[in-house]
Amino acid sequence: xxxxxxxxxxxxxxxxxxxxxxxxxxxxxxxxxxxxxxxxxxxxxxxxxxxxxxxxxxxxxxxxxxxxxxxxxxxxxxxxxxxxxxxxxxxxxxxxxxxxxxxxxxxxxxxxxxxxxxxxxxxxxxxxxxxxxxxxxxxxxxxxxxxxxxxxxxxxxxxxxxxxxxxxxxxxxxxxxxxxxxxxxxxxxxxxxxxxxxxxxxxxxxxxxxxxxxxxxxxxxxxxxxxxxxxxxxxxxxxxxxxxxxxxxxxxxxxxxxxxxxxxxxxxxxxxxxxxxxxxxxxxxxxxxxxxxxxxxxxxxxxxxxxxxxxxxxxxxxxxxxxxxxxxxxx
Amino acid sequence: xxxxxxxxxxxxxxxxxxxxxxxxxxxxxxxxxxxxxxxxxxxxxxxxxxxxxxxxxxxxxxxxxxxxxxxxxxxxxxxxxxxxxxxxxxxxxxxxxxxxxxxxxxxxxxxxxxxxxxxxxxxxxxxxxxxxxxxxxxxxxxxxxxxxxxxxxxxxxxxxxxxxxxxxxxxxxxxxxxxxxxxxxxxxxxxxxxxxxxxxxxxxxxxxxxxxxxxxxxxxxxxxxxxxxxxxxxxxxxxxxxxxxxxxxxxxxxxxxxxxxxxxxxxxxxxxxxxxxxxxxxxxxxxx
Numbered sequence: 356x357x358x359x360x361x362x363x364x365x366x367x368x369x370x371x372x373x374x375x376x377x378x379x380x381x382x383x384x385x386x387x388x389x390x391x392x393x394x395x396x397x398x399x400x401x402x403x404x405x406x407x408x409x410x411x412x413x414x415x416x417x418x419x420x421x422x423x424x425x426x427x428x429x430x431x432x433x434x435x436x437x438x439x440x441x442x443x444x445x446x447x448x449x450x451x452x453x454x455x456x457x458x459x460x461x462x463x464x465x466x467x468x469x470x471x472x473x474x475x476x477x478x479x480x481x482x483x484x485x486x487x488x489x490x491x492x493x494x495x496x497x498x499x500x501x502x503x504x505x506x507x508x509x510x511x512x513x514x515x516x517x518x519x520x521x522x523x524x525x526x527x528x529x530x531x532x533x534x535x536x537x538x539x540x541x542x543x544x545x546x547x548x549x550x551x552x553x554x555x556x557x558x559x560x561x562x563x564x565x566x567x568x569x570x571x572x573x574x575x576x577x578x579x580x581x582x583x584x585x586x587x588x589x590x591x592x593x594x595x596x597x598x599x600x601x602x603x604x605x606x607x608x609x610x611x612x613x614x615x616x617x618x619x620x621x622x623x624x625x626x627x628x629x630x631x632x633x634x635x636x637x638x639x640x641x642x643x644x645x646x647x648x649x650x651x652x653x654x655x656x657x658x659x660x661x662x663x664x665x666x667x668x669x670x671x672x673x674x675x676x677x678x679x680x681x682x683x684x685x686x
Numbered sequence: 687x688x689x690x691x692x693x694x695x696x697x698x699x700x701x702x703x704x705x706x707x708x709x710x711x712x713x714x715x716x717x718x719x720x721x722x723x724x725x726x727x728x729x730x731x732x733x734x735x736x737x738x739x740x741x742x743x744x745x746x747x748x749x750x751x752x753x754x755x756x757x758x759x760x761x762x763x764x765x766x767x768x769x770x771x772x773x774x775x776x777x778x779x780x781x782x783x784x785x786x787x788x789x790x791x792x793x794x795x796x797x798x799x800x801x802x803x804x805x806x807x808x809x810x811x812x813x814x815x816x817x818x819x820x821x822x823x824x825x826x827x828x829x830x831x832x833x834x835x836x837x838x839x840x841x842x843x844x845x846x847x848x849x850x851x852x853x854x855x856x857x858x859x860x861x862x863x864x865x866x867x868x869x870x871x872x873x874x875x876x877x878x879x880x881x882x883x884x885x886x887x888x889x890x891x892x893x894x895x896x897x898x899x900x901x902x903x904x905x906x907x908x909x910x911x912x913x914x915x916x917x918x919x920x921x922x923x924x925x926x927x928x929x930x931x932x933x934x935x936x937x938x939x940x941x942x943x944x945x946x947x948x949x950x951x952x953x954x955x956x957x958x959x960x961x962x963x964x965x966x967x968x969x970x971x972x973x974x
Contacts, residue, residue, distance in 0.1 A: 422782055468965030475724050478785055479915050480964045483957055486912055490954040607793055643797045650793035657787050661779045
């Protein structure tokens with residue numbers, strides 16, 4: 356595929372030591388304690404949450420050749436799993452991991468129809484999935500109770516007393532975990548296998564790589580992590596209903612963050628998510644115009660810099676010399 | 687016998703509704719077959735046709751079907767510009783890029799409609815849109831019959847156009863082999879732009895008849911896009927006859943689904959069928 360085909364290097368990796376990264380994480384984790392304004396906490400909460408989702412979308416679109424148009428399915432299902440568990444009397448935090456597991460199991464289930472499809476057919480197949488789920492949850496209520504909006508609308512029980520810091524830390528944890536997971540996956544056998552498939556899938560297959568399985572692994576992993584980020588979002592949000600849970604807006608945000616930052620680069624989703632969060636809050640008062648502008652940005656970046664901001668930055672001389680500097684310093 | 691009599695209504699309705707679905711899917715099928723790209727914004731372009739009919743009817747005061755005389759050239763121009771300035775360039779980057787750019791166009795269109803016409807559902811209510819006619823024991827809405835006739839006319843017209851005109855032949859050549867067509871002196875970029883333009887002009891027709899049949903909102907494009915994708919995949923890539931058969935299959939799925947599982951579930955039946963078709967016969971019944 357062209358976007359990735361242009362980059363002949365193996366896997367672009369996040370260089371530099373771990374120390375600065377850990378320092379940033381510690382500072383971020385301390386934010387609620389040292390009394391940073393609540394708005395900042397909210398922005399950072401959403402940033403970490405979207406970052407996890409964008410990282411997983413990048414794993415699929417940027418590294419596995421799977422244009423997955425159904426992150427909303429994983430987010431919505433995981434959110435519902437967690438919510439329904441609170442209705443069954445369990446505390447909210449018990450539902451986080453099962454939410455991810457349900458999303459992963461669902462990914463395995465839909466892999467039967469959609470993995471028979473290649474390239475663009477795969478994209479259409481996944482486009483239909485959240486639409487189907489929305490209809491299912493408009494018609495079916497997993498547990499009885501109060502209704503908010505149409506269909507299966509539920510409040511998340513037992514989150515009234517939860518402090519903002521706890522939700523913030525959970526989001527930060529999944530955001531950071533997704534960065535390390537990407538680092539780990541791309542340096543593992545799975546990562547090298549995916550790189551081989553991306554460069555040429557028939558050569559990869561003839562060298563003994565199980566193309567189908569590797570793609571399935573990354574699909575299921577992505578569903579799991581996206582699902583967990585989804586449950587954390589709904590713990591913060593407090594209620595869930597089918598129209599917004601399975602909304603195309605999830606895809607717009609996640610796709611924009613990844614494409615803007617640079618599909619197939621490890622730093623891309625981080626940069627992209629920062630910009631997307633900025634945009635969201637800059638344009639919060641103008642909902643429709645905000646989405647129109649996001650659409651225009653999506654098209655412009657695809658036409659002008661298809662490898663995104665990081666792909667563009669990588670090519671510049673300053674970045675190259677900076678890299679040399681870091682490398683020289685490290686050795 | 688009463689069971690059969692009960693069924694005759696949804697079956698006839700489904701077949702006639704299939705005509706509308708075929709017209710909606712025709713543009714998608716044309717782009718899919720010739721340019722080899724999936725235009726995710728096709729549903730929204732159809733809705734643009736509906737809103738144009740709405741504006742022509744409420745503000746200027748002309749009949750929505752008559753307004754196609756202006757609506758079709760207008761959408762033709764918009765389609766030509768989209769392919770020429772956006773998708774032709776994206777095409778050279780990658781297949782993913784065309785998909786993402788079409789997605790961007792879809793976002794822009796949907797939210798522009800929301801801005802101009804509010805999320806409130808609109809419909810094209812004319813003197814004839816509420817009339818019905820009797821066929822044997824059952825009474826059917828006149829618009830459904832109109833949809834079916836229009837579908838047949840549009841398909842025959844498109845078929846003859848592709849067979850007989852110079853541009854039609856060029857389109858077919860570019861669809862068969864892009865490189866060979868290019869070597870034969872066909873400006874494929876231009877042919878693609880014309881193909882996309884014709885497809886959006888077809889979307890204008892589909893939009894007006896959709897508006898006569900169903901109420902529509904700014905986000906109605908998505909459900910019709912999904913059904914159209916199902917129709918195209920079931921019918922086979924770029925086959926006009928296949929699109930017609932696929933349209934009828936989906937019309938029947940929807941009305942029979944509504945008959946057996948209730949009106950609320952009818953779209954669910956149609957959507958599930960899309961996924962099943964993709965999984966079982968991704969090449970379609972008329973596919974090569």
